[in-house]
Amino acid sequence: MVILIVIILLSFVLCAGLTFAMMPVFARYLTAQPNERSGHRVPTPQGGGAAVVIVTVLCVWIGIVASDYNVNGLRLHILACSAVFLAIVGALDDKWDVPPLVRFIGQVAAVAVVLMWGVDGSNILEAYMPYQVVFLVTILAGTWFINLVNFMDGVDLIVVGEMVPLTACIGLLGWFGFLGSLESLVAVALCGSLLGFALFNWPRAKLFLGDVGSLPIGLIVAWLLYETAAQGYWAVAILLPLYFCADATVTACRRLVNREQLWKAHRTHYYQRAADSGLSALRISSTVFALNLVLCALAIATVFWPTPVVQVAAVVGGGGLVGICMRSFSKRM
Structure with missing residues (x-):
């Protein structure tokens, strides 16, 4: 399993180097202007997610070639092509503001393609519902996850604080043999790439992820969580992304009750409330990171002690911690 360490280090170095090399391009063509949703007050380059996606895909292929892993090439190609497709949609949106309906159709298409040809395992819901219903529900869940990652990318380092522990945990479970080789490689490659990007996203950020990154990252992580749940680790799949x-x-439910349009810019997420009350981006992201370390520990506990009592207790306990965190962010208003 030394290959996993090599891949995470390689992806870190390559992503940091590629991001540095592409900074002039980001600054010239993909500058994020301050708006109602943003937490920045001056124009800032965006598009760092392009380097994250490129390096993640590249390092997964390197890991497969350099190791003796026996992986399903079709799954990798479908996932990679779908992620690149969403990266292109995101890049167009970063530059020209793609209409919400077009974005949504693209996201649904990407999720559907991955579900049809890019997964290896049956959905645990198929024991309770017809396949067609499960397929539709899973597409909607995957599309929502892609969007929520995009919505939550509103403070420096917050995506790093969420996704680095999540992907590291999945990579660790793969290290111990609980998850498949492809899942492990994808997780550590994405983890290292995000760490490389973090050098430029550290508050005050010199570079943002952009939709070119948040959309495909949402798809890749949704795929990782789906595969984790499909292999029986449903508590892990719930706990790891729980804060986001x-x-x-x-927030979306509250806005729907208030008859607000979900695709309109706003600053009512809990982490945004904390930022508007004066809490620094580094403090917010550090809190999310620390919370996710605890959620990872709970997730790992459910794997090593896979009893219903431990699984339910871990999910309930994790939910309580997330609720406390959100309440503390909200009370700062």
């Missing part, structure tokens, strides 16, 4: 899912979903 809770903040985004509760």
Whole structure:
């Protein structure tokens, strides 16, 4: 399993180097202007996610070639092509503001393609519902996850603080043989790439991820969580993304009740409330990172002690911690 360490280090170095090399391009063509949703007050280059996606895909292929892993090449190609497709959609949106309906159709198409040809395992819901219903529900869930990652990318380092522990945990579970080789490689490659990007996203950020990064990262992580759940580790799949899912979903439900348009810019997420009350981006992202380390520990506990009592207790306990975090962010208003 030395290859996993090599890949995470290689992806870190390559992403940092590629991002540095592409900075003039980002600054010239993909500058994010301050708006109602943004947390920055001056124009800032965006598009760093392009380097993250390129390096992640490249390092996964390197890992497969350099190791004796027996992986399903079709799954990798489908996932990679779908991620690149969403990166292109995101890049166009970063530059020209793609209409929400077009973005949505592209996201649904990418998720559907991955579900049809890019997964290896049956959905655990198929024991309770017809396949067609499960397929539709899973497409909607995957599309929502892609969007919530995009919605939550509103403070420096917050995506890094969420996704680095998540992907590191999946890579660690793969190290111990609980998850497949492809899942492990994808997780550590994305983890290292995000760490390389973090050098430029550290507050005050010199570079933002952009939709070119948040959309494909959402797809890749949704795929990782789906495969994790399909292999029986449903508690892990719930715990690892729990903060992002809770903040985004509760906020969306509240806005729907208030008859607000979900695609319109706003600053009512819990982490945004904390930022508007004066909490620094580094403090917010550090809190999310620390919370996710605890969620990872709970997730790992459910794998090593896979009893219903431990799994339910871990999910309930993790939900309580996420609720406390969101409440502390909200109370700062």
